[in-house]
Amino acid sequence: MSSTTRAGSYRAVLLLPSALRTFVPALFGRLAYGLLPLSILFTVHAATGSFAVAGAAGAGFGLSSLSMPFKARLVDRYSQRVVLPPLALVCALGLVVATQLTTPALLVALVTVTGLFAPPLGPSMRANWRLITDDTGLKERAYALDAICEESLYLAGPLLAGLLISFWSAPASLICTAALLAAGTCLMVTAPLTRRTSPPSPARHPLGPLTNRGLRRILLVILVTAAGVSTAYLCIAGAAQAEGRPGAAGFVEAGIGLGSVVGGLAWGRRKHTRPAETQLAGLIGVLAVGLLAASLVSHLVVLGVVMAAFGLAVSPLFVVSYVAADELTPPDQRTEASTWINTANNLGSAAGASLTGLLIDRAGPSYGFVAGGVLLVLVSVTLLRRPTAGRWSRRPGGRSGPGPRAGRRR
Missing domain, CATH: 1.20.1250.20 (MFS general substrate transporter like domains)
Structure with missing residues (x-):
């Protein structure tokens, strides 16, 4: 017996109720993460003249990604609509403020702290796919579509950042990154399904899953x-x-x-x-x-x-x-x-x-x-x-x- 069977079309996934309304804004928000590395690198370098400081700032933002599971736990408990917009707005504000600083230590600290508020858009969108595809048999196909689009964003993001930096400036690219993150997140959570929460398990262990x-x-x-x-x-x-x-x-x-x-x-x-x-x-x-x-x-x-x-x-x-x-x-x-x-x-x-x-x-x-x-x-x-x-x-x-x-x- 074959190990695989036909799974339907990607069009069938996108035509499900709330799919496009949720997925398209989420892609814009996640595009920000594709622009972010180059935007931070060249913004900090332009302000300090040091690639060492720029690298430290980028590493600080990356290290703060360790907080993602705990933010995701808040999303599971209180819903995307309650948790994601404040995170996105604070993160976007931090990125905008970073374009105005020139002190190396302050820049590295601000970028690192800003990373703590980066919203977990990828996991949240996968949670939405679980709700959208419930009882349809299309979840794995939806996850594949999500992964393909995310990979494409990480191909397009550096290219777009490079164009913005070349024809405008690195700080402008970082501001555009902040705008994408805030707008995409806030539009994503307008879908009704983002209000949903899951009833917590009784006596949930602190380590969760x-x-x-x-x-x-x-x-x-x-x-x-x-x-x-x-x-x-x-x-x-x-x-x-x-x-x-x-x-x-x-x-x-x-x-x-x-x-x-x-x-x-x-x-x-x-x-x-x-x-x-x-x-x-x-x-x-x-x-x-x-x-x-x-x-x-x-x-x-x-x-x-x-x-x-x-x-x-x-x-x-x-x-x-x-x-x-x-x-x-x-x-x-x-x-x-x-x-x-x-x-x-x-x-x-x-x-x-x-x-x-x-x-x-x-x-x-x-x-x-x-x-x-x-x-x-x-x-x-x-x-x-x-x-x-x-x-x-x-x-x-x-x-x-x-x-x-x-x-x-x-």
């Missing part, structure tokens, strides 16, 4: 996988630098994003019936093969093609993870659980990038690709050799067991 063993296993897989995947970006930069064409790194990296979009489109067109851990093992295996193949490539154009093939598994990896997290957690914890997937990815990427940088300096980018590939092979083989379908699923009564597979609604 992290008490679930299956979710912790998924987070560990995502964290280690992200460490392996992050090697690709630094190794691409190292390879481009070694060829004397550092600017080409951006085009090669764009291949990953393009592959991710294509992979997400293809993945979302099918319903997948294999267990989540089997799907993850296969997708991580594709990533591993891509990194190992990249270690054998010396020409940048060929490397771009290999990285596009590598990227085919990126969006599906997150779709499977989000669906599995939904299966494992009760309704009042799903936004927070989704945010922990992102947090594990960010932490793993940071750890992998720091270690890969040391390896590239000592041995070169080819060895970095090999190290990342070997790490992902180990993750994939471990998932296949130690099946955990029972521990990654929940029956309707909440007991662990070989219940619904990933992607099937409870």
Whole structure:
């Protein structure tokens, strides 16, 4: 029996009640996160003349993303309409004020504190998709559409920021970023479904969904996988630098994003019936093969093609993870659980990038690709050799067991 079946069309998802009304504003708000890195970098550099200070400000904003799960918990408890607009408005105000400062320490501190108020738009939109697709069988397809669009935003965001900086100024780009964030968030929560809250579980544990063993296993897989995947970006930069064409790194990296979009489109067109851990093992295996193949490539154009093939598994990896997290957690914890997937990815990427940088300096980018590939092979083989379908699923009564597979609604 085939492991996949037809899943309907993306048009069917967008025609569901409240879908466009919620999704389009959310995309504008999330576009702000695509503009943000370059906008902050060049705004702070223009004010201080230091890339070190600019990098510290960007790192501070990124580090503050660790607060995302706790903001998501507030969303689960009090609703998007109550929580998201104040967060977005305070964050936008902080970004605007940052364009007026020139003192390095104040800039770094302000940008870092501003990051604490960044609204969790991605997890919130996935929570909306759960409500929009309820009883339709289209949730996995909606998640795929969401992942594809998010990947596209992170391709378009730097380009748009570059145009604004080139033809206007870096502070103007940061102000536009703030406007997108505030407007997109406030328009998203005008939909009726954003008023909804989930009744809290009795005697909820302070760690929330992290008490679930299956979710912790998924987070560990995502964290280690992200460490392996992050090697690709630094190794691409190292390879481009070694060829004397550092600017080409951006085009090669764009291949990953393009592959991710294509992979997400293809993945979302099918319903997948294999267990989540089997799907993850296969997708991580594709990533591993891509990194190992990249270690054998010396020409940048060929490397771009290999990285596009590598990227085919990126969006599906997150779709499977989000669906599995939904299966494992009760309704009042799903936004927070989704945010922990992102947090594990960010932490793993940071750890992998720091270690890969040391390896590239000592041995070169080819060895970095090999190290990342070997790490992902180990993750994939471990998932296949130690099946955990029972521990990654929940029956309707909440007991662990070989219940619904990933992607099937409870």
